[in-house]
Amino acid sequence: MTGKLDWTGKRLKLDVGPVAHGGHCVARHEGRVVFVRHALPGEVVLAEVTEDPGKGFCRADAVEVFTAAEGRVQPPCPLADMSRGRDRCGGCDWQHADPVTQRELKAAVVREQLQRIAGLDREVVVRELPGGPLRWRTRVRLAVDRVGRPGFHPHRSHRVLPVADCPITVPGALDGVTDREWPSGAELEVVADGQGEVHVAQREKAPQRRRGKRGAVISTQVEGSGVAREQAAGRNWELAADGFWQVHPAAADTFAETVRRMAAVPGGGVAWDLYGGVGLFAAVLAEQTGPAGSVLVVESSRRATEDAVANLRDLPQVSFRAGAVEDVLADESLPRPDVAVLDPPRKGAGRAVVEAVCARRPARVVHVACDPAALARDVGLFAEHGYRLAELEAFDAFPMTHHVECIALLEPVAPGRSREA
Numbered sequence: 066m067t068g069k070l071d072w073t074g075k076r077l078k079l080d081v082g083p084v085a086h087g088g089h090c091v092a093r094h095e096g097r098v099v100f101v102r103h104a105l106p107g108e109v110v111l112a113e114v115t116e117d118p119g120k121g122f123c124r125a126d127a128v129e130v131f132t133a134a135e136g137r138v139q140p141p142c143p144l145a146d147m148s149r150g151r152d153r154c155g156g157c158d159w160q161h162a163d164p165v166t167q168r169e170l171k172a173a174v175v176r177e178q179l180q181r182i183a184g185l186d187r188e189v190v191v192r193e194l195p196g197g198p199l200r201w202r203t204r205v206r207l208a209v210d211r212v213g214r215p216g217f218h219p220h221r222s223h224r225v226l227p228v229a230d231c232p233i234t235v236p237g238a239l240d241g242v243t244d245r246e247w248p249s250g251a252e253l254e255v256v257a258d259g260q261g262e263v264h265v266a267q268r269e270k271a272p273q274r275r276r277g278k279r280g281a282v283i284s285t286q287v288e289g290s291g292v293a294r295e296q297a298a299g300r301n302w303e304l305a306a307d308g309f310w311q312v313h314p315a316a317a318d319t320f321a322e323t324v325r326r327m328a329a330v331p332g333g334g335v336a337w338d339l340y341g342g343v344g345l346f347a348a349v350l351a352e353q354t355g356p357a358g359s360v361l362v363v364e365s366s367r368r369a370t371e372d373a374v375a376n377l378r379d380l381p382q383v384s385f386r387a388g389a390v391e392d393v394l395a396d397e398s399l400p401r402p403d404v405a406v407l408d409p410p411r412k413g414a415g416r417a418v419v420e421a422v423c424a425r426r427p428a429r430v431v432h433v434a435c436d437p438a439a440l441a442r443d444v445g446l447f448a449e450h451g452y453r454l455a456e457l458e459a460f461d462a463f464p465m466t467h468h469v470e471c472i473a474l475l476e477p478v479a480p481g482r483s484r485e486a
Contacts, residue, residue, distance in 0.1 A: 070097070072114040072123050078131070081108045084170045086178060086438055088158030088467030089124075098122040102220060103147065103161055105134035106170075115151055116221065124221070126151055136166025141199060142232050144217070155220035157233065157465040164198045168461050171469040175437045175459055182441035183448065191459040191469055194315040198464035202233045204312045207253040213246035215253055233465050235314070238263060241288070256289070256306045259296050259314070264289030264306035297321060297345060304343045304372040313462045317345060320433065320472065323458055324406055325349040327431045327474040333357040334403040337427075339390050339418070340364060344373035344383070346406050346433075351380045358382055359400065363393045390414075394421035406431045413439030416446055423450035430475040440471050453478045 079092040081104045092099045109132035112125035140160035159167045168191040175189045207215040210225035238257040256264040265288035271281045293306040297317035311317045330353035338347040341362035360383045370387040405427045434440035456474040
């Protein structure tokens with residue numbers, strides 16, 4: 066029966082249930098699950114169905130609140146105001162919640178994912194980073210609409226909502242960007258680095274040369290040098306402005322210090338830095354091993370590897386391998402690590418990488434994750450190979466959004482000890 070329903074555009078009065086992974090809450094109506102954005106657990110809202118796949122669930126946006134939760138606030142951004150209906154920016158999920166409530170929601174999501182996917186019952190506290198919930202984002206992408214105005218997409222939409230400013234970007238990042246005309250359909254990547262330089266790259270699809278062949282993407286640097294300069298872990302860093310670096314100004318230092326504490330590589334020891342990027346974690350691992358030890362950095366991006374080599378040229382104990390992590394770890398001649406650090410992309414490390422790491426039996430594994438579901442899947446895989454979750458730190462590195470950064474310490478299970486201990 067539910068497979069033939071289409072509630073798109075229908076308005077439903079809902080009792081909002083618990084938060085779910087992805088920036089929404091769960092409600093039920095006439096036997097179907099409704100994933101509701103712009104609501105909070107415990108509220109009673111009127112929600113408009115925005116998408117109905119014709120299955121046992123649909124998606125909706127709250128458009129009116131009858132009973133508000135204690136943590137509800139007026140969104141600081143006009144593009145998140147409820148009066149806009151479906152024309153709300155999709156970049157932020159929790160503008161309608163105060164900062165404490167946001168962190169509680171994220172902690173609940175991490176707990177639920179660990180319990181449901183990895184079978185672990187664990188208390189989680191999400192820590193606040195310095196700086197507050199606004200004016201923290203140093204890297205942002207904007208789409209350009211048909212008449213050349215830059216802006217952001219609504220949730221699960223290709224439409225563009227033009228913007229003059231974004232209150233979560235660092236001051237000055239969008240100056241001179243949102244008040245000019247750009248080529249229709251282009252994408253803009255804006256980076257405000259640690260030295261205050263703003264880099265703007267414009268990306269456009271090249272014309273299709275042959276039928277059925279996609280045109281290449283042409284990237285043009287229109288502002289800034291294209292080389293971002295940052296400071297973290299007591300070092301200066303240079304990297305491609307469009308390369309990976311943490312978007313919150315306090316994140317790189319905070320994460321590096323947490324990895325340092327959890328890794329505790331012995332002097333003269335061996336460490337792996339997998340998905341090593343430009344070498345942030347390798348730098349702190351190299352300090353611990355000292356010149357008598359070794360750190361192997363594995364990174365699939367050749368440009369990031371080149372930047373890492375340049376950034377860590379004063380540390381001869383660090384070596385580099387450019388390639389997919391699972392391919393590099395297939396080399397049986399690699400030295401056994403005392404500690405392995407993993408910072409995989411959003412999808413997680415996956416079975417092949419986890420099995421390759423566990424086969425070398427490091428004394429500690431430090432796993433950095435930006436997606437709670439992927440973290441839970443990887444933790445479950447490590448558990449299959451005799452590793453327990455010994456410690457977990459969670460950070461609100463992306464205020465106003467549903468994203469949360471977790472750093473987990475995994476250790477081999479001692480004989481007779483539960484993996485939940």
